[in-house]
Amino acid sequence: MPEETDAKVVLCGKQDVGKTCLINRFVHNTFCETSTTIGCSFATKRVALRDGRASTLAIWDTAGQERFHALSAYYLRGARVAIACYDLTDRASFQELEDRWLPELSKVCDTAGFRAFVVGTKLDLVLDGFCSRGVAREEVLAMAARNGVDASDIFETSAKSKVETVEALFERIAACCAEGAGDGADGSTVRVGGAVPRRKDECCVLG
Ligand SMILES: Nc1nc2c(ncn2[C@@H]2O[C@H](COP(=O)(O)OP(=O)(O)OP(=O)(O)O)[C@@H](O)[C@H]2O)c(=O)[nH]1
Ligand SMILES: [Mg+2]
Numbered sequence: 001m002p003e004e005t006d007a008k009v010v011l012c013g014k015q016d017v018g019k020t021c022l023i024n025r026f027v028h029n030t031f032c033e034t035s036t037t038i039g040c041s042f043a044t045k046r047v048a049l050r051d052g053r054a055s056t057l058a059i060w061d062t063a064g065q066e067r068f069h070a071l072s073a074y075y076l077r078g079a080r081v082a083i084a085c086y087d088l089t090d091r092a093s094f095q096e097l098e099d100r101w102l103p104e105l106s107k108v109c110d111t112a113g114f115r116a117f118v119v120g121t122k123l124d125l126v127l128d129g130f131c132s133r134g135v136a137r138e139e140v141l142a143m144a145a146r147n148g149v150d151a152s153d154i155f156e157t158s159a160k161s162k163v164e165t166v167e168a169l170f171e172r173i174a175a176c177c178a179e180g181a182g183d184g185a186d187g188s189t190v191r192v193g194g195a196v197p198r199r200k201d202e203c204c205v206l207g
Contacts, residue, residue: 006056007177008111010076012101013085014093015064018121021159022085023061025166031159037063040075047174055174073104080111081173084149088120088156091134094143102147115176117153118144123165124158 011019020034020041027043040063046056060079062072076082084101086093097118105116118140125131144154155172157165 003052004054004056005178006058007080008060008078009057009081009083009173009177010060010062010079011083011085012062012072012076012104013064014087014090014096015066017064017085017087017090017093018159019064019083019085020061022083022119022121022157022166023059025159025163026170027059029163031161036065037061037068039063039068039071045170047170049171049175049178053178055177057170057174057177069100073108076105077108078111079109080114080177082109082114082116083119083169083173084116085119085121087122087134089122089125089131089134094120094135094140098143098147102149106148113176113179115153116147116149117155117169117173118149119154119169120156122158122160123156124161127158127162 011023013019015036020037021031023043024030024032024034027045041061043059043061044056045059046054048054060075062068062075064072082101082105084097084105086097102116109116120135120140122131126133140154141151144151153172155165155169157169159166
C-alpha cells in the first residue's frame with residue numbers, strides 16, 4: 001500500500017456556487033472576494049491522513065459560466081474525484097447538477113475508482129438564518145441515489161465561516177484517493193452512471 005498518492009480532483013457546478021472560495025479555504029485557509037473563473041485554474045495540496053499515509057490532491061477549478069461549459073467538461077476527464085457543487089440556497093444550482101453536471105461526469109469520468117461528491121455550499125447563510133434552504137435534504141439524498149452517488153459522499157460546507165466543514169470534505173476525499181491507490185483499484189467501482197472503467201494503468205494520475 002503506497003504511503004503517498006496523487007489524484008486529480010475537479011470541481012464543477014453553476015456560476016457563483018462558491019467553487020473557487022471552497023478551494024481557497026482548503027488550500028490557503030482564506031475567504032476573500034473572488035472574480036468569476038475564466039477557463040480553469042489549478043492548485044495542489046498535500047493532505048496527511050490519520051493512518052500515516054498522505055494524498056497530494058491536484059485540484060482543478062472549472063468555470064461555471066455557460067460560455068465555458070464545453071471547456072469545463074473537458075477538464076473533468078481523468079478526474080479521480082469530482083466535486084459537484086450547488087448553492088444550498090439556490091434551487092436552480094441544484095437542478096443544474098442533475099440536468100448537466102452529473103450526466104457529464106457519467107459520460108467522461110471513467111478513471112478507475114472514480115467517485116463523485118455532491119456538495120452544498122454556503123451553509124453559513126442557512127445556519128445564520130440569512131437564507132432558507134432551496135432544496136430539502138431528502139431531495140438531495142434522492143437525487144444522489146438516482147445518480148449513483150453514495151449518501152456518505154454528500155457534504156454541506158461553508159468556505160466563509162465553517163472551516164471544519166471544508167476540512168471534513170477534503171479529508172474524506174484524500175482518504176478515498178489513498179484507498180483507491182492502495183487496494184489495487186481495478187476499475188470495478190465507478191460511482192456515477194454506467195461509464196466503462198479503464199484499467200488501472202490507464203488511470204490519469206498527476207504528479
Ligand atoms: N456566505 C457565503 N458566501 C460564499 C461562500 N462561498 C462563496 N461565497 C460567495 O459566492 C460568490 C461566488 O463565489 P465563487 O467562489 O467565486 O463562485 P464560483 O463557483 O467559483 O463561480 P464561477 O467561477 O463564476 O463559476 C462570491 O461572492 C463569494 O463571496 C460561502 O461559503 N458563504
Ligand atoms: Mg470560480
